[in-house]
Amino acid sequence: MGVVEGALIYSNLLALLALGLTLTYMTTAVPNFAQGSFAVFGSYIALTLLRLFGIHPYKSLPIAFVLGGLLGAGSYLLILKPLIRRGANVVTLMIATLALDLILLGFRGIYAGILGKITRQPCEMFMFSYLVKPVFGVPDILLVSSLVIVLTLLGLFFLLYKTKFGIALRASVENPMLSEIMGVDVEKTRLFSWFLSGALASMAGVLLPFKQEIVPATAELVIVSIFASSIVGGLSSIAGAILGGYIVGMSESLITYYLSVVTGNAGLLVYGKVVSLVIIVVTLLVAPRGLAGIRWRKVIRWRSGR
Amino acid sequence: MEEGDKMEIWSLITNILLWFGLYVIVSLSLNVEYGYCGIPNFGKALSVIVGAVVAGGLMTRILMVAMGVHGDIITGSSAVSGEVTTLVKSNPLYGIVLFLVYIILALIIGAVVGAVFILPSARLKEDYLAITLLAIAETFTMVCYYNPVIVGSYYGVSVPNLFAFIPASVRYQTIVGIILITAFVVYIVLERIVESPYGRLLRGVRENEDVMKAYGRNVMNIRIKTMALGSGIAAIAGVLLTFYTLRVQPDSFMNYGRTFWTFFPFLIILLGGAGNNRGVVLGSLIFATLWELVDFYKDNIVSALHLPVEAVWLEYILFGVLMLLILFYKPEGLIPEKPIVTEPIKRKKS
Numbered sequence: 133m134g135v136v137e138g139a140l141i142y143s144n145l146l147a148l149l150a151l152g153l154t155l156t157y158m159t160t161a162v163p164n165f166a167q168g169s170f171a172v173f174g175s176y177i178a179l180t181l182l183r184l185f186g187i188h189p190y191k192s193l194p195i196a197f198v199l200g201g202l203l204g205a206g207s208y209l210l211i212l213k214p215l216i217r218r219g220a221n222v223v224t225l226m227i228a229t230l231a232l233d234l235i236l237l238g239f240r241g242i243y244a245g246i247l248g249k250i251t252r253q254p255c256e257m258f259m260f261s262y263l264v265k266p267v268f269g270v271p272d273i274l275l276v277s278s279l280v281i282v283l284t285l286l287g288l289f290f291l292l293y294k295t296k297f298g299i300a301l302r303a304s305v306e307n308p309m310l311s312e313i314m315g316v317d318v319e320k321t322r323l324f325s326w327f328l329s330g331a332l333a334s335m336a337g338v339l340l341p342f343k344q345e346i347v348p349a350t351a352e353l354v355i356v357s358i359f360a361s362s363i364v365g366g367l368s369s370i371a372g373a374i375l376g377g378y379i380v381g382m383s384e385s386l387i388t389y390y391l392s393v394v395t396g397n398a399g400l401l402v403y404g405k406v407v408s409l410v411i412i413v414v415t416l417l418v419a420p421r422g423l424a425g426i427r428w429r430k431v432i433r434w435r436s437g438r
Numbered sequence: 439m440e441e442g443d444k445m446e447i448w449s450l451i452t453n454i455l456l457w458f459g460l461y462v463i464v465s466l467s468l469n470v471e472y473g474y475c476g477i478p479n480f481g482k483a484l485s486v487i488v489g490a491v492v493a494g495g496l497m498t499r500i501l502m503v504a505m506g507v508h509g510d511i512i513t514g515s516s517a518v519s520g521e522v523t524t525l526v527k528s529n530p531l532y533g534i535v536l537f538l539v540y541i542i543l544a545l546i547i548g549a550v551v552g553a554v555f556i557l558p559s560a561r562l563k564e565d566y567l568a569i570t571l572l573a574i575a576e577t578f579t580m581v582c583y584y585n586p587v588i589v590g591s592y593y594g595v596s597v598p599n600l601f602a603f604i605p606a607s608v609r610y611q612t613i614v615g616i617i618l619i620t621a622f623v624v625y626i627v628l629e630r631i632v633e634s635p636y637g638r639l640l641r642g643v644r645e646n647e648d649v650m651k652a653y654g655r656n657v658m659n660i661r662i663k664t665m666a667l668g669s670g671i672a673a674i675a676g677v678l679l680t681f682y683t684l685r686v687q688p689d690s691f692m693n694y695g696r697t698f699w700t701f702f703p704f705l706i707i708l709l710g711g712a713g714n715n716r717g718v719v720l721g722s723l724i725f726a727t728l729w730e731l732v733d734f735y736k737d738n739i740v741s742a743l744h745l746p747v748e749a750v751w752l753e754y755i756l757f758g759v760l761m762l763l764i765l766f767y768k769p770e771g772l773i774p775e776k777p778i779v780t781e782p783i784k785r786k787k788s
Contacts, residue, residue: 163565165480165572215765223478223564224765227704230480231761234701238754242747349692353580356573363569402584409577412570413558420562 135389137274141343143381144277147374148284148336149354150361152204152329154373157362158305159325160212162225167358168351169236170330174200174337175346176243179258183251189260189338190276196334204330205323207232212326213319237351256348260341273342280335285374288328292370301325305368353405357384360408364415366422375423383407450734452614456682457726459617460675463624464699465706465718467671472704473712473775474632475664476644478568481555481575483699485669487691488551489676491582492544493597494589494686501598511587515595519684522598530603537600537681541620544673552669553662560658572700579695582688594687597680613682620678624671629715631667638778640664641713672699697754705757708764711771720772732756 153167164170174196181187181195211228220228248255264271292298301321303311308318340346340354361380365372384404392400419426464486471477498511501518508514526533559570582588589595604612631637639660642650647657680686702725710721732739736749764771 161565163569211762218766218769220765220769223472223476223568224769226478226480226565226568227708228762228765230701230704231758231765233758234697234754234761235758237697238751238756238758241751241754242745245747245751246745352576352696356576359569359573363566367566399584403581405577405580409573412573416558416562416566416570420566 135385137271138343139382139385139389141271141274141277141339142385143378144274144281145336145339145343146357146361146381147281147377148332149358150365150373150377150380151284151288151370152332152336153358153362154365154367154370155325156204156208156329158368158370159301159322160208160216160225162212162222162229163359163362163367164329165226165229165355166207166233166236166351167329167333168353168355169233169240170200170203170333171337171340171354172240172346172351173203173236173330174334175341175350176240176247176255176337177334178260178338178341179255179346180247182260183247183253183255189263189342193280193335193338196338197331200334200337201327201331203334205327207330208323208326213322233351237348240351241348257345258341259345261343264342273339277339280339281374284332284335288370297321297324356405357381357408360412363412364422366424369422369424372422372424380408380411383411446734450730452611453733454726454730455618456614457729458722459614459621460679461703461706461722461726462621462719463617463675463678464672465703465710465722466621466624466628466715467668467675468703469707469712469715469718470628470632470640470671471664471668473707473714473718474637474640474644475661476564477556477661477664478564479571479665479668480568480700481571481573482672482703483691483695484555484571484575484578485548485552485672486676486679486699487575487579487582487695488548488669489544489673489678490680490686490691491589491676492547492673493540493677493680494595496547497540497543498595498597511595512590512593515590515597519596519598522600523602526598526600526602533600533603536598540600540677540681541674544677545670548673548676549666549670551673553666555669556662556665560661572696575700576696579688579691583692589686589688591688594685594689597684597686599684600681610682613678617678617682620674624674625715625719628671632715638780641778644713701761702757705761705764708761708769708771711773711775713775714771714773717771717773717775729753729757 149167149171152170153164156162156164177196177199178189178192181192182189211232212225215225215228244255264273266272267275292302300311300316301324303314304316304318304321312318340350344350357380361376362373363376364379365374365376384407387407388401388404392398415422464482467485468479468482471479471482494515495511498515498518501507501522502511502514505518505521507517507521509517522536526536555571555574556567559567562570583591585591586593599609601609601612632640639650639655642655643657643660650657650660706721706725707718708721709724710719711717732749732753736752739752740747740749
């Protein structure tokens with residue numbers, strides 16, 4: 133797998149994850165610290181179907197979409213909704229998602245042990261990279277991950293701009309109270325955003341092992357990149373999250389690769405998350421509202437000296 | 439009671455006291471940041487890890503230079519540990535002085551790291567603040583894990599036994615005693631700070647930033663100072679932990695760092711009652727006891743479940759659920775925060 137191809141695959145997945153995080157932030161105003169665990173959930177669905185039934189991970193994408201969506205919706209219904217109803221503040225909600233992350237981490241450990249016992253193969257760490265086949269001269273995972281993101285965006289666009297539910301959803305993000313008065317069921321839009329967030333993260337999780345090894349700490353590490361992507365995008369903009377995913381994904385891979393070539397030190401390749409962190413810090417210092425918050429017209433006018 | 443059982447009970451009690459002491463220090467420091475000042479420090483683990491790195495990385499290097507030991511940190515640390523152990527055995531005073539140097543250095547470096555740590559996000563809202571602090575802590579943990587220069591990456595480094603002059607049979611109890619004394623000192627100091635006008639200022643920032651700004655207070659400045667204080671104290675816990683394990687292993691930062699030193703301190707604070715140091719002490723005691731009891735009976739629990747399960751995963755689920763239950767049913771904790779009673783109010787009442 134080439135460097136640019138690998139970077140593109142990673143960016144595709146990051147865009148999916150950041151999109152999910154941003155969706156739930158827009159509707160419920162809480163950054164979901166369990167988003168990384170949602171992804172690992174998908175990875176284990178794919179692993180289970182592959183090891184037990186020999187189903188290729190690409191074919192498990194629809195199943196992962198549904199199950200991941202149920203996980204997301206369940207998390208909202210069982211944890212966040214009751215807390216919001218009790219008037220919990222944003223810090224309480226964030227702590228609740230941290231707790232959810234820990235619970236999922238615990239279940240992951242137990243499940244990996246059980247699956248390992250059944251299949252007689254280690255399931256704590258795994259990769260699917262051996263399944264990658266070249267198609268038209270590029271690895272098929274690149275095509276599949278690109279296809280997933282394109283279909284997701286088309287579906288989301290259609291839903292948000294061509295259906296009545298989409299209008300209601302956008303309205304409830306813009307002004308929840310007013311849209312409730314107008315008869316929009318804000319609860320439904322929230323639940324839907326959590327379903328979609330879990331589903332997208334789970335699909336990204338199915339494809340992640342093609343690119344990098346899944347280890348017990350994967351969820352904790354990938355969350356840094358997800359947050360970086362969403363923050364670059366402004367945390368409340370769908371287009372921003374997608375763009376952020378590509379900016380962070382490409383920089384993580386390409387900057388570390390460039391530095392390792394220039395310095396001749398291949399050990400630098402593992403420090404991708406440092407790039408993410410730098411991106412977060414720079415964004416917060418220069419444009420705290422992310423790309424979506426910059427007034428581009430003003431910047432262009434200023435650049436052209438008028 | 440059998441002799442063996444008695445030994446087991448004693449080791450259970452010392453284990454509980456060990457974690458109780460360490461968690462009192464870390465949770466009290468987090469309570470100043472979160473409970474009093476309202477900073478959701480989701481990167482609390484960073485300051486504990488900084489303490490461990492000061493002990494395993496920085497102090498080892500200083501001792502290597504002082505003792506003329508050459509080579510990389512992994513081999514150098516074991517050479518230094520050996521030499522310091524013999525030195526301390528010959529004269530206990532060296533051990534005590536070195537101990538104080540470790541603690542003071544951790545306090546200073548922890549404070550500096552804490553202040554720098556919050557700089558990018560000190561002006562931001564809670565959610566951005568939490569995300570950034572978590573991201574910085576996770577990234578630093580990862581760098582420690584991969585980079586062999588800091589604390590030996592995969593291999594880890596040794597930390598000298600500064601109490602080698604004490605017989606090996608009671609070494610463990612001595613460390614636990616030192617941790618408990620430190621925890622007590624931290625409690626007294628922090629109690630003084632939060633009862634002072636500065637403590638009331640912190641609560642003011644937590645309750646309403648804008649009002650504090652209107653009163654001419656620099657909120658960013660207060661946040662930076664608070665983080666410096668909290669991180670310095672938590673770094674002491676990191677050093678004390680390495681005196682107990684006598685090693686620094688970065689892979690344990692990676693696997694347990696965030697859960698042990700960010701999540702559990704939050705759990706303790708919310709269990710005991712945020713903005714209330716006595717509650718935090720009670721919370722630490724409950725948590726340490728629960729943790730050790732599960733650990734003590736883990737073989738029974740695992741065999742009762744008939745599953746190939748490691749106890750640590752069950753503990754994660756248990757404490758995650760406990761956190762949610764607290765948030766649902768007792769968000770103010772076991773001992774709720776009390777209204778502030780200043781000297782003039784006391785006089786008026788009597």
